[in-house]
Amino acid sequence: MNGLLAFTKKEFREHIYNYKALILLAVFFVFGMISPLLAKMMPEIFSHMSIEGLTITITEPTYIEAYSQFFKNITQMGIIVILLIFSGILSRELTRGTLIIVLAKGLSRHAVILAKYFVALTLWTISYSLAAIINFGYTFYLFGQFYAPNLLFSLFCLWLFGVFILAVVMMTSTLTSGNYAGLLLTAAILGILLTINIFPTIKKFNPVSLASNNIALITNTKSVSELLITIWITLALSSFCLLISLIVFRRKKL
Amino acid sequence: MEILRLDHIEKHFGDVRAIQDLTLTVTAHSVFGFIGKNGAGKTTTMKMIMGFLPPSSGEIYVCGEKVNYGDTKTNRHIGYLPDVPEFYGYMFPEQYLELCGEIAGQKPTQIKKKVTQLLKLVGLKGVRRKIEGFSRGMKQRLGIAQALLNQPKLLICDEPTSALDPIGRKEILEILSKVSEQTTILFSTHILSDVERICDRIGILDQGKLIVQGNLAEIRSTYRQDTILIELADQNCPASFAAKLRSLPFVSEVVMKENTITIHLTDITKKAGKILELLAREQIPVIKYEVLEPSLENVFLEMIK
Numbered sequence: 001m002n003g004l005l006a007f008t009k010k011e012f013r014e015h016i017y018n019y020k021a022l023i024l025l026a027v028f029f030v031f032g033m034i035s036p037l038l039a040k041m042m043p044e045i046f047s048h049m050s051i052e053g054l055t056i057t058i059t060e061p062t063y064i065e066a067y068s069q070f071f072k073n074i075t076q077m078g079i080i081v082i083l084l085i086f087s088g089i090l091s092r093e094l095t096r097g098t099l100i101i102v103l104a105k106g107l108s109r110h111a112v113i114l115a116k117y118f119v120a121l122t123l124w125t126i127s128y129s130l131a132a133i134i135n136f137g138y139t140f141y142l143f144g145q146f147y148a149p150n151l152l153f154s155l156f157c158l159w160l161f162g163v164f165i166l167a168v169v170m171m172t173s174t175l176t177s178g179n180y181a182g183l184l185l186t187a188a189i190l191g192i193l194l195t196i197n198i199f200p201t202i203k204k205f206n207p208v209s210l211a212s213n214n215i216a217l218i219t220n221t222k223s224v225s226e227l228l229i230t231i232w233i234t235l236a237l238s239s240f241c242l243l244i245s246l247i248v249f250r251r252k253k254l
Numbered sequence: 255m256e257i258l259r260l261d262h263i264e265k266h267f268g269d270v271r272a273i274q275d276l277t278l279t280v281t282a283h284s285v286f287g288f289i290g291k292n293g294a295g296k297t298t299t300m301k302m303i304m305g306f307l308p309p310s311s312g313e314i315y316v317c318g319e320k321v322n323y324g325d326t327k328t329n330r331h332i333g334y335l336p337d338v339p340e341f342y343g344y345m346f347p348e349q350y351l352e353l354c355g356e357i358a359g360q361k362p363t364q365i366k367k368k369v370t371q372l373l374k375l376v377g378l379k380g381v382r383r384k385i386e387g388f389s390r391g392m393k394q395r396l397g398i399a400q401a402l403l404n405q406p407k408l409l410i411c412d413e414p415t416s417a418l419d420p421i422g423r424k425e426i427l428e429i430l431s432k433v434s435e436q437t438t439i440l441f442s443t444h445i446l447s448d449v450e451r452i453c454d455r456i457g458i459l460d461q462g463k464l465i466v467q468g469n470l471a472e473i474r475s476t477y478r479q480d481t482i483l484i485e486l487a488d489q490n491c492p493a494s495f496a497a498k499l500r501s502l503p504f505v506s507e508v509v510m511k512e513n514t515i516t517i518h519l520t521d522i523t524k525k526a527g528k529i530l531e532l533l534a535r536e537q538i539p540v541i542k543y544e545v546l547e548p549s550l551e552n553v554f555l556e557m558i559k
Contacts, residue, residue, distance in 0.1 A: 006353055010353055014344070097336070097338065097340040098340045098341065100306070101334070101336070101340070101397075102353070102354070103306070103329070104326075104333075104334035105357045106326050106358055106404075251323075
């Protein structure tokens with residue numbers, strides 16, 4: 001337990017020293033700010049675009065556009081930033097050999113995986129919450145709308161998708177060696193999941209649904225109950241990825 | 255008391271038998287030199303002791319506890335200095351040692367005290383520089399400090415002096431020498447003069463096989479090759495003299511190079527005088543006549559022939 005706490009502390013310190021925590025917070029801060037602003041300014045931007053013979057008419061934006069921008073930014077750019085920041089979370093240390101001494105000091109291999117995942121999860125939660133709070137406040141300021149149905153549940157779904165992505169990143173970083181192999185494997189897994197999402201019959205079992213139904217939830221075109229099964233499956237898959245990481249790293253030759 | 259025991263260890267990498275039937279014991283309060291050429295299997299053996307690599311067969315015991323691959327429980331008895339120690343470069347040495355102490359489960363007050371002591375011992379006290387700015391020698395010294403942090407019963411050093419300059423080597427050997435008063439050391443190297451300086455017991459590993467192990471002085475005496483070095487006044491040694499030397503029953507080898515003759519004898523104690531007699535009889539002028547001390551290098555080279 002001492003080892004787990006000490007290593008968790010070291011992980012936090014490392015993310016602060018190498019500016020990864022700062023980058024993550026800054027990027028998500030920008031997402032929170034820019035989403036409602038873009039939604040508000042979209043008609044104005046388009047009105048300045050003069051394309052001959054073409055008239056672009058855009059309806060007056062609402063808070064829904066602001067949330068639509070927000071979810072789009074997080075599911076696209078946000079996830080890419082998460083992948084870039086956390087890919088190689090374990091393989092980088094294995095390549096450099098920095099884990100040898102701490103493991104020789106008696107740190108359990110399970111503690112390494114758990115500490116790294118916990119820190120990644122905490123940073124994701126803080127930066128995502130920051131973006132969501134800023135987006136919420138700024139949307140309210142610009143659009144005067146306070147309430148959106150299922151907003152918290154919708155935000156939770158996207159957060160859980162991030163939790164799942166981090167578990168996949170942890171697993172691929174354990175399975176592969178080198179800095180980029182894990183990133184490629186994660187991208188391949190996400191590619192497969194996105195392809196699966198094309199088929200309506202299995203769509204609801206796919207964690208990707210948690211990141212593609214957020215607007216449908218706040219516009220009440222999708223109900224909470226329809227995504228419950230996806231939530232359980234995502235939780236199970238995240239646990240499975242972590243379990244694989246623990247087992248594989250336990251048997252990894254150093 | 256046995257601190258470390260390796261029982262019939264085999265390690266295969268595909269078809270390559272990296273370690274072959276290695277049985278080895280290290281007793282308490284000894285400095286055990288684990289000698290071998292590069293690629294002999296020293297690092298592989300050490301990684302198996304640390305539980306970082308699984309042996310293909312055989313068992314390893316540290317302080318009587320079985321080492322299980324992937325498990326780190328037995329490592330609480332060990333301080334380990336890898337051949338190229340890698341640290342978190344953004345940390346200061348104190349911070350790194352504190353992290354190691356916390357991982358080892360020590361109390362904060364104990365850690366503070368121990369960190370100060372160890373930094374003083376390895377000559378890094380007062381160094382206000384991040385580890386990323388350390389030289390190779392400083393990193394090795396920090397490596398020794400972290401290895402000693404948990405007051406290990408066994409200190410394993412994997413080639414700690416190989417990549418250092420003579421001053422760095424001297425410093426590390428002095429630290430190890432000091433440390434050997436309190437703990438057992440297993441020290442791998444291919445630099446034999448380092449072994450002669452600090453080790454009392456040795457094991458020679460060649461192509462994955464332990465070809466000899468035991469007390470350094472005993473091994474030296476058992477495997478000694480008695481050698482006499484003669485430097486002649488004349489550039490050319492008469493061929494007849496060399497032939498006479500070779501014909502002597504106690505001479506095993508005669509090597510001639512310019513005006514120097516190296517003679518290997520089977521027994522120096524009784525026969526050295528015969529060589530002098532022959533030199534006098536043949537009236538060969540001599541500049542230097544020296545009985546060479548048997549070195550570990552000679553023993554090593556003889557053993558791995």
